[in-house]
Amino acid sequence: MAKPPLILASASAVRASLLKGAGLDFEVADSRLDEEEVKRGFAGRDDAADTDALALELAVEKAAAVSRGKPQALVIGADQILSCEGKRYDKPKSMAEARANLLAFRGRPHILHSGVALVANDAVIWSHAAQAHLTMRDFTDDFLDDYLAQAGERVLKSVGCYQLEGPGVQLFERIEGDYFTILGLPLLPLLDELRARGAVLK
Template sequence: MTDGKDMIGMENMAGKGFPENPGAEIVLASQSPRRQELLGFLFPRFTVRVSEADETLPEGIAPDEAVRTLALRKARAVAPEAPGALVIGADTVVAIDGLILGKPRDAADAAGMLRRLSGRTHQVYTGVALLGGGREECFHECTGVTFAPLTDGEIAWYLSTGEPFDKAGSYGIQGYGARFIERISGDYFTVMGLPLHGIYTRIGRFYKSFGAKLPNY
């Protein structure tokens, strides 16, 4: 169950854009080691700039809108520092019962999230923003993830690994949390935090629209 929604706008970005600099560098506005590793599968060379964007959101915001909004904020926060570059921002949330589950505040919060996910299917949304050459493009993808029923002992053990505390929904599909997942419906990399195929195809269109080739090729 993967879907995408595009939102394209035009703004005057700081510095020169793609038409003047077709070999523009790629900048990832994220300190996430997972996103850095994943982007490396697409582009061997890119720069990382940590975004200090405000991540507060209004109550009741839909998860798809939330991830697109935050991805765009992150990219916009970094763009003035990277004139001429293509800036990529991303954000991921877990949603269930109409609630958005971000990163846990503490162990009790993480345990509560895991109990809510236990034995049920939830959705993972990742939003991506691409900024460069005066253009902005945002999209999101959604993947369904089904958890096996978890015992209190399994939850306590998982918390002891430390893995849940920096992850939306309090679990990592690529780590110890993989043992709890019965199945997924959609793109695996969306759950990891960066939908690679969606990014690759859209960046290709981005460069093509300026008559440029993808960098690093």
């Protein structure tokens, strides 16, 4: 039986790199989802379970948007949201916003909520939510200035304003959670499901 085409419904270079590194053969299609409309449906629902649900809903909607035009494919959708003390954060739109966010995270724990879903024929066939818990150390203002100068606009590509594979690792005193979940794609459960569905070899 032929394997179904596999599509990643994301413009994220990191997610594409993870799937490529795992040896998957896939296409990439940007869903162009209006994320703000989905997020408005979760306004006032700020606890961790609701934020998990929001990450999953965004993942599902991204995959569904692509699936409508590719009915024979298995479409992967994924999304990630950061919450800190009950407040949700998106990717910063400017370096000034990134600095303000990092000051809000400084010395505090935050949660990365990652959702992943598989959609086929515009129907959700599987979804999974995972959390990673990270605590930033109480770094100095001088360190923050130096970090932002080193990292530059790369901080705008992450909800937490960091990449652990770069100088961002120096922001932390504790990290609890799966590495792939931190990067925004819970890869191991996804691979298990793809194997179960014959999309990759067992």
